[in-house]
Amino acid sequence: MSVLRAFIAVNLSGEILERIDGVSQDLKARLKNIPIRWVPVENIHLTLKFLGNVSSANLEILKDILGKVASNHSECDISVGGIGAFPKTYNPRVIWIGMEVSQELITLQHNLEIETARLGYSRERRPFSPHLTFGRVSRNASAQDVHKIAGVLEDYKVGFLGADRLNTVYLYRSDLKPDGAVYTPIYSAALERSDISTA
Numbered sequence: 001m002s003v004l005r006a007f008i009a010v011n012l013s014g015e016i017l018e019r020i021d022g023v024s025q026d027l028k029a030r031l032k033n034i035p036i037r038w039v040p041v042e043n044i045h046l047t048l049k050f051l052g053n054v055s056s057a058n059l060e061i062l063k064d065i066l067g068k069v070a071s072n073h074s075e076c077d078i079s080v081g082g083i084g085a086f087p088k089t090y091n092p093r094v095i096w097i098g099m100e101v102s103q104e105l106i107t108l109q110h111n112l113e114i115e116t117a118r119l120g121y122s123r124e125r126r127p128f129s130p131h132l133t134f135g136r137v138s139r140n141a142s143a144q145d146v147h148k149i150a151g152v153l154e155d156y157k158v159g160f161l162g163a164d165r166l167n168t169v170y171l172y173r174s175d176l177k178p179d180g181a182v183y184t185p186i187y188s189a190a191l192e193r194s195d196i197s198t199a
Contacts, residue, residue, distance in 0.1 A: 016162040035138035070189035076105035083158040095135035
């Protein structure tokens with residue numbers, strides 16, 4: 001294939017994903033029969049840069065960029081917890097789990113924006129807002145559906161789900177299938193090891 005859809009992301013530990021899946025299953029039960037596309041737990045990640053269509057010629061350059069940027073950054077600490085929606089809780093379109101991230105990760109994402117922009121990929125207009133998308137409200141949802149989702153989210157509490165230290169950045173390809181997207185890692189770059197213990 002001469003063109004593929006791609007994005008740059010970091011992954012979370014299995015423990016955190018299990019806890020997110022527990023939240024997702026609980027919300028599915030509370031919002032049964034409401035048209036929400038729930039993200040499979042194996043597809044949940046923190047996107048650092050959505051690239052869109054990538055030519056085979058640019059693929060190798062992107063791998064070089066990712067390797068270079070990653071080698072200039074240390075491992076990044078994150079914590080996961082809280083829940084919300086874009087654009088607003090009372091008008092939910094995207095349901096997310098919140099994150100707090102280190103300045104190191106914010107700088108890493110900023111540098112990826114700069115380097116990929118030099119290759120012709122558009123820079124994000126909105127500031128980086130770390131979050132984990134795990135549900136998308138269907139365009140077919142009625143006003144009553146949206147109102148019910150908003151009501152559930154308003155009262156729903158998600159506490160601390162875990163902390164992690166991220167040590168690898170991935171370049172993924174995204175293949176859109178009839179039953180949802182399939183994400184396949186095609187390149188990974190290690191961040192510099194930190195001397196601080198995670199214990």
